[in-house]
Amino acid sequence: MTDITITEAKAVELLREVVEGHEDYRYQKPEGVKVCVYTGPDNSPSCIVGHALAKAGVPLEVLHAIDFGGAEYLDDWDENDPVKVTDVGQELPNGTGIGDSEVIYWLNKNDVQLDDRAVRLFAVAQSEQDSGTSWGTAFREATARLGAR
Numbered sequence: 001m002t003d004i005t006i007t008e009a010k011a012v013e014l015l016r017e018v019v020e021g022h023e024d025y026r027y028q029k030p031e032g033v034k035v036c037v038y039t040g041p042d043n044s045p046s047c048i049v050g051h052a053l054a055k056a057g058v059p060l061e062v063l064h065a066i067d068f069g070g071a072e073y074l075d076d077w078d079e080n081d082p083v084k085v086t087d088v089g090q091e092l093p094n095g096t097g098i099g100d101s102e103v104i105y106w107l108n109k110n111d112v113q114l115d116d117r118a119v120r121l122f123a124v125a126q127s128e129q130d131s132g133t134s135w136g137t138a139f140r141e142a143t144a145r146l147g148a149r
Helices: 008-019 048-055 060-067 101-109 116-130 135-146
Strands: 004-006 112-114
Touching (some): 048 060, 048 116, 048 135
Parallel strands (some): 004 112
């Protein structure tokens, strides 16, 4: 897989593409799944961030592995490994999400790098979506909170 770098500007662009034409869409967890996920059980993009990451070129298999047996199940997972970890995960209702150290670890291990502002933008959009707001509102709230364009 080619290296993928997502900056704040790229994250805004990706989210805008995902939301366009789906501004009123409200995320529903796939049937049989207890939490919001990047991919559904059928391995297709599910949440707003899953769609954005897939548009960026992150393989669906990587996103699916994060959801259904992620980084903590890797043979080489080391919670003390010095990977890029942010505190964004603490802000999310479930304490997990794009800012979770295990998610960032798994993305980094698969040559996907997100700068801190991209992580924060995705985290706010994800949190808004997970609280039941429409994708359009989630996008507007995320860009407004970070002052992103």
